[in-house]
Amino acid sequence: RQSSEHTSCFCNMEQTCPMAGHACMRRGRGVVPATTLTSAAWKELCEIPATMLADVIAPGVGAQLDFTADGLQFDQFHAFFEEAMAAAKKVEPICEAGNKYSVDLNFAKLNGELLLHEIRTSAVYKALSVANRGRADQFFELMCLKEGTTLRNRNPLHPNPLDSAVIANLLNFPKHIFGFPFACYCTNGNESLSIVLFSYRTEWATKSRRPANEARILYVVSEHEGSPAPEIEACASRLSMPFELVAADDLLRGKAGDLGRAAVVMCDFECPSLEQVAAWAAGASVGVHIHVSDRQLRGVLSQPGPVHFELPSAVRSMSLDNGFFRSGFQMYRDPELRDLHFDLPYFWESQYLSPNEGGSGNTTPLYIDFCMLMLGWSALRDAASQSVALCPTEANLENAGRLQPQLLAPFEGSATELEEQVPRTLDGVMDWAVKNMQQPREELEKHVFQFQRHFAGGKRREVEALTSGGGTRSINYAIESVLERAKRAGVPRVKCITGTPHLAVERSERRFLFDVVRVFKGGVICLKSLEREIQDPCVMAVYLQTLSITDGITDPLSAALHIIEDENQRRKR
Secondary structure (H helix, E strand, C coil), X not given: CCCCCCCCCECCCCCCCCCCCCCCEEECCCCCCCCCHHHHHHHHHHCHHHHCCCCCCCCCCCCCCCCCCCCCCHHHHHHHHHHHHHHHHCCXXXXXXXXXXXXXXXXXXXXXXXXXHHHHCCHHHHCCCHHHHHHHHHHHXXXXXXXXXXXXXXXXXXXXXXXXXHHHHHHHHHHHHHCCCEEEEECCHHHHHHHHHHHHHHHHHHHHCCCHHHCEEEEEECCCXXXXXXXXXXXXXXXXXXXXXXXXXXXXXXXXXXXXXEEEEEECCCCCCHHHHHHHHHHCCCCEEEEECHHHHHHHHCCCCCEEEXXXXXXXXXXXXXXXXXXXXXXECCHHHHHCCCECCCCCCCCCCECCCCCCCCCHHHHHHHHHHCCCHHHHHHHHCCCCCCCCCHHHHHHHHCCCCEEECCCCCCCCHHHHHCCCCHHHHHHHHHXXXXXXXXXXXXXHHHHHHHHCCCCCCCEEECCCCCHHHHHHHHHHHHHHHHHHCCCCCCEEEECCCCHHHHHHHHHHCCEEEECEXXXXXXXXXXXXXXXXXXXXXXXXXXXXXXXCCCCCHHHHHHHHHHHHHHHHC
């Protein structure tokens, strides 16, 4: 729920305040734009197949939520969750493992205590005033400790009234600041940007009837403006989208080259030529996308009071980097662009839909962001005003440390460090965890890697390992690694052989533009067909799986690995 009040006067703030000079910024709260009756009816009609499967919306739940300068009091916050949980219990199965990650209640309590400790030692929490910390303690204790995993460790891909109410109100926050009617969330800002670019590429290829890898990005830079962040170009590269820097003057004078291949125009949030670039893009029927950095978002939240932005209508989408918030967010003018990155299975046996690059999700980061928002603008301002350089958040550190592989040497000895040091009691594990939470990331990761390697029977093997946001993203990373090596080797179009794979494989095929060759018999990979197909020099990967919790597929791993090894030896000769 957002106020319908609206003002068009410019914000008259001190120039020393970040974002104070932004031409599109206005004083006061914004509104989530209303859609036309026709558009709303069409959207609801298209969503009938999903809404018929589950009661995901309970009318009236969340009516007490309102984003103000002072935020919610605990009784309002508690009443919302009581109401939302009651609505969820009416539609949730008595026994389920897909929505709530089911573990022993003692482990749920242990993880909740550790999560609460991590929040209370976080940079954002420490930046709050004493009064706001008191409310934050109440909010986070309810989320972390109430009824085991009821308010965390949930999978938002199994929607119900509780998650719908939390996520919808969370997404309303960026929507009402930047003036967009539709929004979505991702694990981080890079993923948010990637899936929006994927939508633009898909839309362009469909309308132009040209290969998707010809769709390019025009990134407009004004005079004296620095180059875009390297992550932006990296997101374009992983989607095989040519990334072209264009001076604003050249664009406006028609010197930007082949505009017919432009799937989207990008520019910086603080680009001084934003209005002119948007006007040009509107005339060329090309959408404008803006990626807001964590520094820029903090600048918005650091304003003395609530503000909003009136961006040109040609700005069709935006993405927000994570850092201050634990999740990335993206916003759209129309649901058609959003829906293009909703992945559906074309061949997989299971019914599935995912709004981002991951498979099963975890609501914990979303619920943490929601709790922070409910503290109100004044609390956000205090926390956001802290310099990133002086006070990096856990998400900032996560961004810096992401995808750093570790090489584990073959294990020697009878017991790991954890086996020797950590008592086999819940209290002992809790004490060790609290004392070691500030260890360097690579040390904590090493413990996890060693456990997983030993569990899989690879104790004596040298292993290179890295962490991801989940199983589906791990599959993406493995495939992207193969594609990058193939690109360097000059392989024009990579092929991957598989049997009946997880949805992640066909999703990656569409996203990263390689060919999947399916050879299966009785649901598993066909070994005879594998022997034949693997001789194609364009085959750079074979996807196998075992003990799939979703579809029950277990490929004959040992026999398939012998075939793969024989082909590798043949290629070496």
